[in-house]
Amino acid sequence: MANSVDQIFIHAKQWLLSFLNGRLPDPLVQIVSSVLNIALLLGVFLTLFALMSVLERKVLGRMQNRYGPNRVGPFGLLQPVADGIKMLIKEDIVPARADKVVHFFAPILVAAAAILALGVIPYGRNMTPFVIDGGILFFFAVGSTTELAVFMAGWGSNNKFSMLGAMRAIAQMISYELPLIITVLPVVMVVGSLNPDKIVLAQRYYHFGFVPHWFVLTPWGATAFILFFVSGLVESNRTPFDVPEGESEIVAGHMTEYSGFKYATFFLAEYLGMFAVSGLAITLFLGGWHAPLPWLAFLPSYFWFFAKLSVLLFVFIWVRGTLPRIRVDQMMNFAWKFMLPMAFTCLVSAAVWYYDGRRLAAWLWSFAIIAVVYLTLSLFLDTRKKFRPRTYRFAE
Amino acid sequence: MNVIAFGAIAIFTLVFALAAATNPRLMHAALSFAAMFVGIAAFFFLLGAEFVGLVQIFVYVGAVAVLIVFTILLTRRNADKDRGFNWGGILVAVLVFFGLVWAILRTKFVYTSLPIAKALSVKQIGQALMTHYVWPLQCVAVLLTVALIGALVLVMEDKPE
Numbered sequence: 170m171a172n173s174v175d176q177i178f179i180h181a182k183q184w185l186l187s188f189l190n191g192r193l194p195d196p197l198v199q200i201v202s203s204v205l206n207i208a209l210l211l212g213v214f215l216t217l218f219a220l221m222s223v224l225e226r227k228v229l230g231r232m233q234n235r236y237g238p239n240r241v242g243p244f245g246l247l248q249p250v251a252d253g254i255k256m257l258i259k260e261d262i263v264p265a266r267a268d269k270v271v272h273f274f275a276p277i278l279v280a281a282a283a284i285l286a287l288g289v290i291p292y293g294r295n296m297t298p299f300v301i302d303g304g305i306l307f308f309f310a311v312g313s314t315t316e317l318a319v320f321m322a323g324w325g326s327n328n329k330f331s332m333l334g335a336m337r338a339i340a341q342m343i344s345y346e347l348p349l350i351i352t353v354l355p356v357v358m359v360v361g362s363l364n365p366d367k368i369v370l371a372q373r374y375y376h377f378g379f380v381p382h383w384f385v386l387t388p389w390g391a392t393a394f395i396l397f398f399v400s401g402l403v404e405s406n407r408t409p410f411d412v413p414e415g416e417s418e419i420v421a422g423h424m425t426e427y428s429g430f431k432y433a434t435f436f437l438a439e440y441l442g443m444f445a446v447s448g449l450a451i452t453l454f455l456g457g458w459h460a461p462l463p464w465l466a467f468l469p470s471y472f473w474f475f476a477k478l479s480v481l482l483f484v485f486i487w488v489r490g491t492l493p494r495i496r497v498d499q500m501m502n503f504a505w506k507f508m509l510p511m512a513f514t515c516l517v518s519a520a521v522w523y524y525d526g527r528r529l530a531a532w533l534w535s536f537a538i539i540a541v542v543y544l545t546l547s548l549f550l551d552t553r554k555k556f557r558p559r560t561y562r563f564a565e
Numbered sequence: 566m567n568v569i570a571f572g573a574i575a576i577f578t579l580v581f582a583l584a585a586a587t588n589p590r591l592m593h594a595a596l597s598f599a600a601m602f603v604g605i606a607a608f609f610f611l612l613g614a615e616f617v618g619l620v621q622i623f624v625y626v627g628a629v630a631v632l633i634v635f636t637i638l639l640t641r642r643n644a645d646k647d648r649g650f651n652w653g654g655i656l657v658a659v660l661v662f663f664g665l666v667w668a669i670l671r672t673k674f675v676y677t678s679l680p681i682a683k684a685l686s687v688k689q690i691g692q693a694l695m696t697h698y699v700w701p702l703q704c705v706a707v708l709l710t711v712a713l714i715g716a717l718v719l720v721m722e723d724k725p726e
Contacts (some may be wrong), residue, residue: 306616322632
């Protein structure tokens with residue numbers, strides 16, 4: 170199974186390390202090994218970021234019946250290079266009344282958190298940049314520092330739009346962090362480990378020889394996946410949840426006072442956050458780097474990971490091209506009244522599925538639990554019957 | 566290797582702790598405090614207590630620091646105003662310091678060479694929490710839920726007539 174193409178990067182790294190082994194002191198070899206991982210991680214994901222930025226504009230253009238960027242290079246593929254150069258040579262404006270230090274560190278911290286979060290995801294067989302036992306916990310611990318960084322951006326800019334944007338961002342991040350983490354719990358519970366590699370390994374079998382053993386194919390897994398994906402949309406501030414940077418209301422939220430490369434860094438962090446959330450969704454629910462069908466396993470594992478990642482990223486763009494921005498209060502109601510109860514239901518449903526022995530009956534029971542809760546919630550949260558002429562609290 | 570790492574982390578943590586204690590700009594002090602928490606988490610990582618380190622970042626940087634920052638934001642009209650010297654703070658700090666020193670001096674030190682404790686895996690910690698320490702855990706959970714509901718009740722808006 171572990172054929173040479175699949176493990177080519179691992180072998181290359183081992184070869185390089187064994188070459189260095191006699192020639193450098195041991196601690197230095199360890200550092201070289203870590204730096205190699207980090208460099209590869211950054212290289213791959215910065216390239217993906219560049220590709221994604223142009224593909225997003227292309228796909229959005231297609232959805233809105235226009236061409237999108239097509240001037241620079243073949244099919245506009247060199248657009249990110251042009252954008253990068255533009256961003257680099259732009260003037261970096263810092264407001265006179267800004268808190269300079271905080272203003273400077275905010276974009277760095279946002280990007281650093283996103284990059285660190287990418288580090289624990291298994292990209293292929295034996296291809297996890299940082300192997301730690303509590304990988305899933307690491308992901309969320311690092312992700313939770315983003316809130317502070319966004320606050321720093323808002324506060325450091327000393328601008329009301331920045332501050333309002335940061336407040337909104339923190340409010341929605343904290344609200345949606347709850348469903349995001351609770352939807353992860355069923356997987357952790359069923360696998361019995363916080364280690365991403367073990368979670369991927371637990372999904373390696375196939376039912377009847379062709380239905381993959383992915384958690385998304387169980388009732389609780391499908392529900393948890395959808396909830397996780399929606400929360401991921403919110404955490405990465407993507408449309409329809411891009412309230413913190415709602416252009417029509419608060420200019421660009423916490424990024425209002427950023428220009429040049431610092432703005433590009435925020436942009437980068439948003440995309441890296443998107444990659445990280447999609448990567449974790451793949452790890453938890455979509456079988457990680459496993460092939461969808463057993464006879465497709467001859468393709469290398471990292472191919473499958475990135476194939477799945479592209480599909481999820483396409484969904485991100487698709488959602489952005491389709492849905493309008495949601496209102497702040499609607500979003501908060503949705504988080505606390507719908508997402509959170511559904512997330513807890515997933516937990517119960519997964520427990521039933523697990524302790525009923527993963528049979529067909531267990532499958533049906535867990536489906537029934539989710540269906541009942543979903544129908545009850547939609548009955549109680551139905552706002553259509555309350556339609557009446559709109560009233561305004563602060564305006565006549 | 567470990568000594569260098571320890572020294573670097575110690576300097577980092579101490580610098581930010583001092584900054585948190587002495588910086589007259591309240592917001593900078595709060596952010597230095599958050600950076601100091603990261604330093605403490607790094608200590609836990611260095612000691613192989615990965616779970617505690619992660620929880621340290623999760624809880625203190627992700628939640629407590631945000632809470633402090635928001636408290637400053639919501640309670641102060643001018644967050645940057647110089648506050649003058651706080652003698653009460655000195656008193657509390659000295660009391661806590663001597664309390665800790667007293668506790669350390671009273672502790673019986675074990676000088677025999679013990680086998681180096683193996684780092685606990687997350688699974689072992691989880692099992693201990695769910696079996697041996699399940700009642701304390703449940704009490705804390707109930708307390709936090711009560712606090713959460715209490716906060717909700719406090720800020721709940723009266724329905725307009």
